[in-house]
Amino acid sequence: MMNCAVEVRDLRVARGGRTVLHDLTFEVPRGAVVGLLGPSGCGKTTLMRAIVGVQIVQSGTVTVLGHSAGHRELRRRVGYATQNPAVYADLTVRENLRYFAAVLGAGRSDVDRVVEEVGLAGARDQVAASLSGGQLHRASLAVALLGRPELLVFDEPTVGLDPVLRGELWELFHELAGRGATLLVSSHVMDEAARCERLILMREGRILADETPDALREHTGTDDLEQAFLKVIEREKVAS
């Protein structure tokens, strides 16, 4: 239990009157970079929302760092970056970060650290409204990094970024994990799967696989993770 940052048991969630997560059970080990992968609409965002405690759930439990998801004790210990950048358009990057640092009780020096970490030092005095899509995304990630949360939940953090920036962000994710943070990162780009230590593959609100990229390659008999995912889907269809 103490080795798990997140423990999900029999989680069922309905949205719009339809079950979108079907009794999910899995764990996220501490200090790992775990990829949450699956096609658009499979439930990645809903699952992340349940983990950060903002999603009404029908049944099951979600335990985060030893507390029920959403517990106030977790406020500063969990960082969440949504798919849509959540910064104030009329404030500069630095002003945004200072504001959120004050809300979170993080120190001012933290602002400079996170700006550097996401590679936005050159744009720190630009108003958010004038940032490119990729820069805006990184500004949101920077907010999530304030206060050095133990668990980071990033919803498609690399969308719209060029390959160099994507590579740099993945390096940062591993650096953060190296310092003890746990990261749950969603993506629907299978080539990002190879960068994770563990993969949770989802489809239609169900977990099809929860294993290391190597184990997935091995048991599907292919080096290509995209092909591996397709094989897992085929096997699931045959089995059901």
Ligand SMILES: Nc1ncnc2c1ncn2[C@@H]1O[C@H](COP(=O)(O)OP(=O)(O)OP(=O)(O)O)[C@@H](O)[C@H]1O
């Ligand atoms: N506010 C909502 N009301 C009703 N249904 C919703 C709502 N939000 C999401 N859904 C539905 O829940 C399911 C899961 O959506 P979710 O956003 O979790 O998927 P996702 O895997 O994150 O997709 P994407 O990769 O496109 O962001 C989808 O069928 C979606 O249509």
